[in-house]
Amino acid sequence: xxxxxxxxxxxxxxxxxxxxxxxxxxxxxxxxxxxxxxxxxxxxxxxxxxxxxxxxxxxxxxxxxxxxxxxxxxxxxxxxxxxxxxxxxxxxxxxxxxxxxxxxxxxxxxxxxxxxxxxxxxxxxxxxxxxxxxxxxxxxxxxxxxxxxxxxxxxxxxxxxxxxxxxxxxxxxxxxxxxxxxxxxxxxxxxxxxxxxxxxxxxxxxxxxxxxxxxxxxxxxxxxxxxxxxxxxxxxxxxxxxxxxxxxxxxxxxxxxxxxxxxxxxxxxxxxxxxxxxxxxxxxxxxxxxxxxxxxxxxxxxxxxxxxxxxxxxxxxxxxxxxxxxxxxxxxxxxxxxxxxxxxxxxxxxxxxxxxxxxxxxxxxxxxxxxxxxxxxxxxxxxxxxxxxxxxxxxxxxxxxxxxxxxxxxxxxxxxxxxxxxxxxx
Amino acid sequence: xxxxxxxxxxxxxxxxxxxxxxxxxxxxxxxxxxxxxxxxxxxxxxxxxxxxxxxxxxxxxxxxxxxxxxxxxxxxxxxxxxxxxxxxxxxxxxxxxxx
Numbered sequence: 342x343x344x345x346x347x348x349x350x351x352x353x354x355x356x357x358x359x360x361x362x363x364x365x366x367x368x369x370x371x372x373x374x375x376x377x378x379x380x381x382x383x384x385x386x387x388x389x390x391x392x393x394x395x396x397x398x399x400x401x402x403x404x405x406x407x408x409x410x411x412x413x414x415x416x417x418x419x420x421x422x423x424x425x426x427x428x429x430x431x432x433x434x435x436x437x438x439x440x441x442x443x444x445x446x447x448x449x450x451x452x453x454x455x456x457x458x459x460x461x462x463x464x465x466x467x468x469x470x471x472x473x474x475x476x477x478x479x480x481x482x483x484x485x486x487x488x489x490x491x492x493x494x495x496x497x498x499x500x501x502x503x504x505x506x507x508x509x510x511x512x513x514x515x516x517x518x519x520x521x522x523x524x525x526x527x528x529x530x531x532x533x534x535x536x537x538x539x540x541x542x543x544x545x546x547x548x549x550x551x552x553x554x555x556x557x558x559x560x561x562x563x564x565x566x567x568x569x570x571x572x573x574x575x576x577x578x579x580x581x582x583x584x585x586x587x588x589x590x591x592x593x594x595x596x597x598x599x600x601x602x603x604x605x606x607x608x609x610x611x612x613x614x615x616x617x618x619x620x621x622x623x624x625x626x627x628x629x630x631x632x633x634x635x636x637x638x639x640x641x642x643x644x645x646x647x648x649x650x651x652x653x654x655x656x657x658x659x660x661x662x663x664x665x666x667x668x669x670x671x672x673x674x675x676x677x678x679x680x681x682x683x684x685x686x687x688x689x690x691x692x693x694x695x696x697x698x699x700x701x702x703x704x705x706x707x708x709x710x711x712x713x714x715x716x717x718x719x720x721x722x723x724x725x726x727x728x729x730x731x732x733x734x735x736x737x738x739x740x741x742x743x744x745x746x747x748x749x750x751x752x753x754x755x756x757x758x759x760x761x762x763x764x765x766x767x
Numbered sequence: 768x769x770x771x772x773x774x775x776x777x778x779x780x781x782x783x784x785x786x787x788x789x790x791x792x793x794x795x796x797x798x799x800x801x802x803x804x805x806x807x808x809x810x811x812x813x814x815x816x817x818x819x820x821x822x823x824x825x826x827x828x829x830x831x832x833x834x835x836x837x838x839x840x841x842x843x844x845x846x847x848x849x850x851x852x853x854x855x856x857x858x859x860x861x862x863x864x865x866x
Contacts, residue, residue, distance in 0.1 A: 722849070753814070
């Protein structure tokens with residue numbers, strides 16, 4: 342057991358040797374400060390699960406962490422397009438929360454958080470009462486606003502979004518399997534910003550890859566509310582071209598309404614009858630963020646202080662991941678949410694110590710997309726905190742794209758998934 | 768007492784690393800940005816290089832070669848270019864110390 346004197350001795354020795362001191366400074370306060378601190382995390386996705394593990398790891402178990410997550414298991418959105426394309430099974434993208442509990446000592450509550458009380462510093466859950474927190478981290482992802490498309494709300498079994506991995510992923514896959522050869526798969530992409538900028542284009546490719554093999558008379562129709570492909574444009578354009586007449590990309594195609602009975606999509610000047618209709622609805626920060634009285638940008642996204650990831654005007658309430666109003670060129674991605682999780686964990690531990698947050702945080706993003714069963718393209722970026730702009734800015738001259746789709750990065754993409762799932766949950 | 772000792776330790780850290788006022792866990796925090804792909808604390812679970820326990824010299828040489836293009840890469844040349852020399856020095860020192 343490390344007492345304070347030994348800790349300080351160890352600090353001095355390690356410091357003299359030029360070493361960093363991972364974790365130990367986090368343990369000193371809680372060990373000497375009396376009352377244990379409690380962090381409640383809402384949402385066990387890429388952001389929240391990472392925060393939970395890193396708070397426990399970096400505090401050497403001295404900070405109590407409760408994770409509230411509504412699903413019993415983690416199901417990954419990245420790689421879920423491979424399930425829809427028939428290249429993976431849902432089990433392949435499902436990971437248990439068991440290690441967070443047994444190895445890292447996170448208290449897991451399988452429930453829904455229904456309200457945050459900033460004054461009382463408490464989170465209310467649907468079935469497990471109210472929890473007091475010293476700091477709360479909301480990693481709520483996104484929720485949909487289907488009401489903005491006529492006829493869509495309440496019809497997600499018939500017209501799946503499959504934009505939260507899980508049962509919807511399986512529903513969409515089953516619809517593709519029963520679609521007749523010669524059928525039309527129509528998908529709709531909402532206006533940016535939305536979760537996972539390259540994701541819809543990867544999905545179009547992997548559905549086309551499946552149909553080319555299994556139902557070659559069919560068609561993939563990509564109805565994009567945006568004026569152009571939102572990520573990896575040249576690479577996805579090349580991929581669409583390789584599919585020939587199988588894929589048709591139609592920009593500026595904002596969906597006005599749908600008819601769930603006939604699977605008809607109504608555009609401003611056109612009406613399309615589909616056999617499988619996959620509508621990714623407009624979205625905004627997850628419901629707990631929008632219901633908690635957090636000030637929202639564009640009535641959709643949470644504005645934060647980028648050093649602490651605290652919501653502006655809401656002391657003690659930190660928000661990370663897809664729910665954020667992003668810094669310039671920062672994508673809404675699982676990888677980025679994981680990076681936010683580490684920044685917020687470090688900031689909270691510093692604040693518990695009475696130290697300022699790290700003044701120079703760095704986050705980076707890596708995103709792989711499959712364009713067929715064997716070839717992958719990436720986009721990467723590094724974002725350094727800019728003290729003048731008070732937000733992370735992309736480093737010019739760093740990051741970039743694959744020169745072309747290639748098989749080497751298919752292995753990298755799957756290795757990325759294994760490693761990031763382990764970084765969050767193992 | 769605690770604060771003073773902490774600051775003393777921090778002072779030593781600053782002297783040894785030639786660094787000015789910075790977060791006491793900066794190296795740890797920077798290294799954590801690599802963990803998504805290279806594993807928590809640099810322990811890859813497969814398919815990516817583990818960085819834990821690798822010599823600092825070897826890691827710095829690899830990063831320099833990625834940046835210069837001497838070592839072919841799919842993505843690391845683009846990522847390495849996003850960090851300062853001082854940051855890469857901290858990161859490689861930290862990984863070299865991991866068991």
